Amino acid sequence: MTETPSTTSASTTSTNAADAQVDRDTQLDRDARANLEAAFLADWAVHSRFGAVAGTNGVDRQAASAADGQQRKWFADLLEEHGFSVHRDPIGNQFGLLELVPGAPYVLTGSHMDSQPTAGRFDGAYGVMASAHACFAVADELRADPTKARFNLAVVNWFNEEGSRFKPSMMGSNVFTGKAELDAALATRDAAGVTVAEALDELGERGDFTAPAIASYAEIHVQQGRSMEEDGVTIGLVNATWAAHKYEFTVTGAQAHSGSTLMADRQDALLGAARLVVAARELTDEFEPGALHTACGQLTVYPNSPVVVASEVSLLLDLRSPSAEVIAAARDSLMATVARVREEDRVDIEIVAEHSWDQNPYSEDGVELARAAADELGLTSARVMTVAGHDSTNMKDTVPTVMLFVPSVAGISHSLEEFTKDEDLVSGLHHLTEVIRRLAAGALTA
Numbered sequence: 001m002t003e004t005p006s007t008t009s010a011s012t013t014s015t016n017a018a019d020a021q022v023d024r025d026t027q028l029d030r031d032a033r034a035n036l037e038a039a040f041l042a043d044w045a046v047h048s049r050f051g052a053v054a055g056t057n058g059v060d061r062q063a064a065s066a067a068d069g070q071q072r073k074w075f076a077d078l079l080e081e082h083g084f085s086v087h088r089d090p091i092g093n094q095f096g097l098l099e100l101v102p103g104a105p106y107v108l109t110g111s112h113m114d115s116q117p118t119a120g121r122f123d124g125a126y127g128v129m130a131s132a133h134a135c136f137a138v139a140d141e142l143r144a145d146p147t148k149a150r151f152n153l154a155v156v157n158w159f160n161e162e163g164s165r166f167k168p169s170m171m172g173s174n175v176f177t178g179k180a181e182l183d184a185a186l187a188t189r190d191a192a193g194v195t196v197a198e199a200l201d202e203l204g205e206r207g208d209f210t211a212p213a214i215a216s217y218a219e220i221h222v223q224q225g226r227s228m229e230e231d232g233v234t235i236g237l238v239n240a241t242w243a244a245h246k247y248e249f250t251v252t253g254a255q256a257h258s259g260s261t262l263m264a265d266r267q268d269a270l271l272g273a274a275r276l277v278v279a280a281r282e283l284t285d286e287f288e289p290g291a292l293h294t295a296c297g298q299l300t301v302y303p304n305s306p307v308v309v310a311s312e313v314s315l316l317l318d319l320r321s322p323s324a325e326v327i328a329a330a331r332d333s334l335m336a337t338v339a340r341v342r343e344e345d346r347v348d349i350e351i352v353a354e355h356s357w358d359q360n361p362y363s364e365d366g367v368e369l370a371r372a373a374a375d376e377l378g379l380t381s382a383r384v385m386t387v388a389g390h391d392s393t394n395m396k397d398t399v400p401t402v403m404l405f406v407p408s409v410a411g412i413s414h415s416l417e418e419f420t421k422d423e424d425l426v427s428g429l430h431h432l433t434e435v436i437r438r439l440a441a442g443a444l445t446a
Contacts, residue, residue: 032137036433037426040133043078044425047071047129048121058416059121063114063160063171064092064199071113072205075128075157082136084155088207090182091175092159092200095211096132099152100142100440105215106154107439108399109135109432112161112172112391120418122222122408124161126425130220131155134433138440150442151215158391159200165190166199168246168355173391176211177398191300216439219392220404220432222420226411228384234427235374236384236405240361241393242293243327246318248353249276249338253346255303255311270301270310272347279337280317283330292330293320293387314352320387324359357393366402369443373434379427388413400444402435404428 051059051067061067072094076086079096087095097106111127135153142149158176163169166188174180186197200206223229228236253269280294300314319330338349367383374381384405386393392403406428409419 033430036133036137036429039136040129040426040429041422043133044126044129047074047125050074051115052121053118053416056118056416057121057419058119059115059125060118061113061115062117062165063162064165064196064203064205068114069203069205072157072203075113075132079132079155082132083139084135084153087209087211088205089176089209089211090206091172091185092196092205092207093172093176093211094157094159094205095209096135096155097152097212098135098139098154100139100146100149101152104151105213106152106211107216107218107436108154108156108211108214108395109218109436110156110158110391111219111221112158114160114162114164116162116164116414118416119162119414120222120412120416122418122420123224123413124221126222126406126420126428127220128155128157130425130429130432131218131436133429134436137433138436141437142440149440151440151445152212153436153440154211154214159205160196161391166196167248167353170389170391170394171196173394177394179394214399216400216402216444217392217395218402218404218432218435218439219390219395220406220428221390222413222418223384223405223408224388224411224413225384225408228382228405228407229409229411231382232380233382233384234379234406234424235370235381235431236407237367237370237374237381238362238386238392238403238405239364239367239383240322240359240385241357241389242320242322242385242387243324243357243359244318244320244389245327245331245356246316246354247351249273249315249317250350250352251276251313251315252348252350253309253311256309258307258309261309266309267346268309269313269347272341272345272349273299273301273313273315275341275345276315276317276334276337276349279334279341280319283319283333286333287321287326287330291321291323291326294318294330322359322385357389360393360396362392362396362403363400363444365444366400369438370402370404370431370435373438374431377427377430377434379431402439402444404432404435 051061084096159172253267
């Protein structure tokens, strides 16, 4: 008897081969993810040593400080090791560029590495390090298959985002986007009288680089709030910024002996400033809970002597709200308090500087791209507004921008106690990598 050839056997063999290939591809994906995570966490551990505050998990690396210079040099070496060319522009923004498509614009991603005087190691720096490693991973993929690349890749470390040493904050991205004048920024002095230009030149971090055309921008950051942790959300899809209005006041009185001068004769600048500090806190009670945040972050008192009534105080005060109407009403109330303090305490109060931005949405297309990427990776996500300012606040006004958050433990920020879990750091890294992969392929561009 003649046997009929079996088609089932051939089909089964083909299916098994296909399943084996899927298994191999899956394992390769797992290996790539594991390698990405390990490399990032290793470099993250090294970077966290720059400006480390002894006995804490925090750092002190203000803009253009020695610690900032050390981390910048190390970061430049890291970028170059991965084939990126490193450049500095005239305000000290640090760029790592990789050209994959000659003449094409760049997908830019990053954040800032400078910190508050004593602060957590995550704020800003996580975004730069995650951006670098995400670009390293995408670059390897695009080198292997150049047909997938439409745009080039760039990483940025923005200068003086925090504004703790040089005011105002977000200086590097303000100048980059044309919202601030370069010469004025370079002439800004710190408390010791050192200009931005002098500080950058001391480190060799002021260049003449002009960035190429930017197709889109992505930034990831720790949330600096506790809502994501409380809601069990891994990826925050930032869809809008709160409005903010920042003031620098100078309160001027008359210097006098703090013991012998009659109370009725005093023109105490510190008393006037203290009334503004209290008024800022009480302002929040005029609105619904959570509708307004206020703060007085810095007082500079002259002559700051224990036996002298202060003659001058510089005071930084800011108002923040998701509502422009609330900001406007709070401003009116604050100005009424200023007029009353002038009269009652017989001091002069001058607004010497203001810095503000409106409540503003991020691109809905960018939010949707980030949501789809999170879904594909199996990561929980939700829309989140940002209360703090970020460099993406400037960039979103010039190019399509995606802004992302990962959770902060207990919402602690600008503190040595700031913390984000490793699992959230690497989830954010994988998500940002997928976002950059899509942007490099042409997402968000016509």
